[in-house]
Amino acid sequence: MIENGEALALQTEGISKHFGAVRAVDELSLSIPRRGTTSIVGPNGSGKSTLVNLLSGVLPLDGGIVIIDGVGLRVVHAYETPDHGLTRTFQEVRLFDQITVWDNIMVVLTERKLFPSLFERVRPANRRKAQAILESVGMWEKRDSLAMELSYGQRKLLEIGRAMAMDVQTYLFDEPFAGLFPQMLERVKDIMKQMRADGYTIVFVSHNMDIVRELSDRIIVLDSGTLLAAGDVEPVLGSPEVIEAYLGA
Numbered sequence: 001m002i003e004n005g006e007a008l009a010l011q012t013e014g015i016s017k018h019f020g021a022v023r024a025v026d027e028l029s030l031s032i033p034r035r036g037t038t039s040i041v042g043p044n045g046s047g048k049s050t051l052v053n054l055l056s057g058v059l060p061l062d063g064g065i066v067i068i069d070g071v072g073l074r075v076v077h078a079y080e081t082p083d084h085g086l087t088r089t090f091q092e093v094r095l096f097d098q099i100t101v102w103d104n105i106m107v108v109l110t111e112r113k114l115f116p117s118l119f120e121r122v123r124p125a126n127r128r129k130a131q132a133i134l135e136s137v138g139m140w141e142k143r144d145s146l147a148m149e150l151s152y153g154q155r156k157l158l159e160i161g162r163a164m165a166m167d168v169q170t171y172l173f174d175e176p177f178a179g180l181f182p183q184m185l186e187r188v189k190d191i192m193k194q195m196r197a198d199g200y201t202i203v204f205v206s207h208n209m210d211i212v213r214e215l216s217d218r219i220i221v222l223d224s225g226t227l228l229a230a231g232d233v234e235p236v237l238g239s240p241e242v243i244e245a246y247l248g249a
């Protein structure tokens, strides 16, 4: 274990993931401070989702270290990341389709305690929490619908709600805005702004530069699995190498 400064939510030291000859993430070192919103951008195939998968333990590291909230890990187990204070959503939404919206949240609130979960479900504290989460993602009215009955946008909202139910410090959102109609897009933006105001660390991947500009305190630009630039939004997006990476993509 490697102890690190309090100020960083996430850090990587030389992490890599190769798929055959493709260096999806290549000896990448970066850091993401606690609190505020950091966006991850880059051309298609630049390694954004792979990075999120490595940070959240969905893919094993080929090399390097992930440091979550000061704890250095050479092996990141997905099931352990909430204990380190981190959770994520997927570019392709993942829900339990056959159960209700309400149960999709309840499962997260109680699933980490297997047998007690039978009793935990009826606890008023959990019921209040589930209601608060569903209200904050605008899905309270839909609580009795099956997840499979939801629209694409509603599925995205529910997935964000499920992430919130993990009750961690750091949230990674892989393309939370992709494919959303304007009204839904505004709602997801509002949720992320509220989470930021509540003191959480928000990291999101997006191709929408207007949203990146509006929401981000900092930006990380990937290109071919490496760090092209990082820092304040406007200087980074205006830098010649970033412009070239996008135009060349």
Ligand SMILES: Nc1ncnc2c1ncn2[C@@H]1O[C@H](COP(=O)(O)OP(=O)(O)OP(=O)(O)O)[C@@H](O)[C@H]1O
Pocket: 019, 022, 023, 024, 042, 043, 044, 045, 046, 047, 048, 049, 050, 051
């Ligand atoms: N499971 C996999 N097997 C083989 N190659 C993969 C796999 N996952 C990703 N890749 C490759 O790794 C590279 C990075 O992919 P990744 O999905 O991380 O990019 P991305 O930046 O998220 O792209 P997008 O903007 O399209 O979502 C791409 O060349 C991709 O084809």
Ligand SMILES: [Mg+2]
Pocket: 048, 049, 050, 091
């Ligand atoms: Mg991706």
